[in-house]
Amino acid sequence: MMYVMSEEPRWLTPDQLRDWASLITLLMTVPAALDAQLKRDASLNMFEYHVLVGLEAAPNHVLPMTDLAIYANGSPSRLSHAVARLERAGWVERHACAEAGRRTAAVLTPAGLKKLQESAPDHVREARRLVVDALRPDQLKALGAAARAIVAATDPTLSEYVLRRLKDPEPA
Amino acid sequence: MMYVMSEEPRWLTPDQLRDWASLITLLMTVPAALDAQLKRDASLNMFEYHVLVGLEAAPNHVLPMTDLAIYANGSPSRLSHAVARLERAGWVERHACAEAGRRTAAVLTPAGLKKLQESAPDHVREARRLVVDALRPDQLKALGAAARAIVAATDPTLSEYVLRRLKDPEPA
DNA sequence: AAAGATTGACAGATCAATCTTG
DNA sequence: CAAGATTGATCTGTCAATCTTT
Numbered sequence: 361m362m363y364v365m366s367e368e369p370r371w372l373t374p375d376q377l378r379d380w381a382s383l384i385t386l387l388m389t390v391p392a393a394l395d396a397q398l399k400r401d402a403s404l405n406m407f408e409y410h411v412l413v414g415l416e417a418a419p420n421h422v423l424p425m426t427d428l429a430i431y432a433n434g435s436p437s438r439l440s441h442a443v444a445r446l447e448r449a450g451w452v453e454r455h456a457c458a459e460a461g462r463r464t465a466a467v468l469t470p471a472g473l474k475k476l477q478e479s480a481p482d483h484v485r486e487a488r489r490l491v492v493d494a495l496r497p498d499q500l501k502a503l504g505a506a507a508r509a510i511v512a513a514t515d516p517t518l519s520e521y522v523l524r525r526l527k528d529p530e531p532a
Numbered sequence: 533m534m535y536v537m538s539e540e541p542r543w544l545t546p547d548q549l550r551d552w553a554s555l556i557t558l559l560m561t562v563p564a565a566l567d568a569q570l571k572r573d574a575s576l577n578m579f580e581y582h583v584l585v586g587l588e589a590a591p592n593h594v595l596p597m598t599d600l601a602i603y604a605n606g607s608p609s610r611l612s613h614a615v616a617r618l619e620r621a622g623w624v625e626r627h628a629c630a631e632a633g634r635r636t637a638a639v640l641t642p643a644g645l646k647k648l649q650e651s652a653p654d655h656v657r658e659a660r661r662l663v664v665d666a667l668r669p670d671q672l673k674a675l676g677a678a679a680r681a682i683v684a685a686t687d688p689t690l691s692e693y694v695l696r697r698l699k700d701p702e703p704a
Numbered sequence: 705a706a707a708g709a710t711t712g713a714c715a716g717a718t719c720a721a722t723c724t725t726g
Numbered sequence: 727c728a729a730g731a732t733t734g735a736t737c738t739g740t741c742a743a744t745c746t747t748t
Contacts, residue, residue, distance in 0.1 A: 371656060376664055379676025383663060384582075386679040387563050388605040389686045394559075405716080410556075426730060433560040438717060440732055445716090462725060463730060484543060491555060492548055494685035495678055502674035504551025506667055507558040513666035514561045577738080598708060610739060612710055617738095634747060635708060711744070722733070 390490060397486040402479040407434060408442050409483070412451065412468065412476045421468035424457060428466055433518065451475050562662060569658040574651040579606055580614050581655070584623065584648045587640035596635045597626075605690065623647050 372380060391406065398404045404412075414431040415421050423431070429439040443466055446452040451472030457465035468476075492500060511518065544552060563578065570576045576584075586603040587593050595603070601611040615638055618624040623644030629637035640648075664672060683690065 370660065372659070372664065376672065379672050379679075380659055380663060382676040382679040382683070385605070385683050385690075387559065387566075388578075389683055389690065391559050391563070393686050406560075407716090410560075424730085425732095433557070433564075435718075436731060437719075437733085441716075444732090464732095487544070487552055488542065490686045491682055492544065492552060494681050499674065499678045499681065500548065500551050502671065503678040504554040506671045506675040506678075507551070507554040509666050509671065510663055511554070511557050511561055514565050514662050518557075518561065579738090596708085597710095607740075608709060609711085609741080613739075616710090636710090705748100707746100707748085709744100709746085711742105713741090713743100715740080716738085718737080719735090720733105721735100722731100724729100724731085726727105726729090 393490060394483075394486065398479070398483060401482045402475070404479065407432060407438070408446060409476075409479065411439070411442055411446065411466075412472060415452065415466060415468035416473065416476055418468075421473070422455075422457070422465050424463045424465045425454075426463070430518070446472070449475075565662060566655075566658065570651070570655060573654045574647070576651065579604060579610070580618060581648075581651065583611065583614055583618065583638075584640065584644060587624065587638060588645065588648055590640075593640035593645070594627075594629070594637050596629060596637045598635070600638055602690070618644070621647075 395406050398406060398409055402409070410432045411428060414428050415423055425439060425443070426436065428443075429436050432439065434442070443452055443454065447454060451469055453467045453469055455465050455467055457463050495503065567578050570578060570581055574581070582604045583600060586600050587595055590600075597611060597615070598608065600615075601608050604611065606614070615624055615626065619626060623641055625639045625641055627637055627639055629635050667675065
């Protein structure tokens with residue numbers, strides 16, 4: 361059952377089903393592998409890592425919490441918990457930010473920057489092993505294009521904001 | 533920093549970086565969206581849903597726990613916890629299976645089958661909206677091929693077993 | 705003792721309040 | 727009161743034992 365072709369609720373063709381199942385398998389295995397690598401080599405999970413990357417990419421290594429949450433694709437709550445952990449480790453600090461709105465901003469500390477620089481090479485190596493070197497150049501291109509189309513369909517709000525950095529080659 | 537091209541630890545080119553970042557964004561948004569849909573419409577998470585699908589696809593709707601864990605890409609522990617929840621809901625039962633090894637087998641109940649049949653259309657609709665209909669046919673094909681190559685690089689063990697069902701068009 | 709499976713303790717994520725400030 | 731942010735309760739997943747059967 362499931363995904364078997366029929367007529368009323370539009371089912372998938374066998375080919376569509378196969379490619380969909382392949383994507384599902386990707387979604388279940390790759391994040392787990394990346395998390396495992398980061399946990400093992402850097403004692404960070406993906407989300408925490410991307411929080412550090414987001415701060416590194418920001419002017420002066422400072423970003424309001426809300427903006428950082430959008431960048432890292434997390435809820436305000438999730439970010440708050442994560443930043444609390446990163447703060448405990450000394451890699452991030454929170455400051456009441458003086459400008460517009462008296463908002464809270466997260467700041468990357470020198471120790472946090474060092475941590476990120478130490479963690480990056482291993483992570484990039486894993487990215488190569490699992491994805492970049494596992495595909496032909498044209499396959500990687502096609503994957504990237506498909507991913508951008510899917511993200512745009514999944515979260516139109518996000519894609520406008522986040523995909524901007526997928527246009528310019530910038531840290532991610 | 534991060535992913536910026538350099539020489540010693542092999543970094544990524546700007547194009548590779550962009551496509552890699554697009555994949556990362558996909559990995560962070562799509563599972564969340566699928567989970568949200570299942571949670572909202574069926575009070576199930578992706579893993580539980582795939583456990584039900586795995587049982588539905590099995591002969592007589594019965595599968596030893598270990599095999600089911602491999603099918604659903606989860607650890608024995610994770611499956612055990614998940615099946616406990618599904619059992620509480622009346623959708624799955626566990627039986628000591630008489631054959632080889634006195635192992636435990638999970639069985640899909642009639643109520644579980646009904647649950648799955650009710651949940652599937654909404655889930656397929658979401659799969660279409662986010663992925664299948666968001667891509668041109670050639671894009672979906674390319675995505676599927678890339679996903680299979682990545683899974684093979686990520687977990688060679690898994691791919692042998694699981695990718696078999698990605699060859700024959702079969703329930704997934 | 706090895707394989708199959710479960711358990712309980714802990715870490716992380718979500719959700720629904722809650723608090724604060726403009 | 728609306729936006730930004732945090733908190734605590736609850737649920738899920740992971741990890742390290744543990745138990746059972748062959």
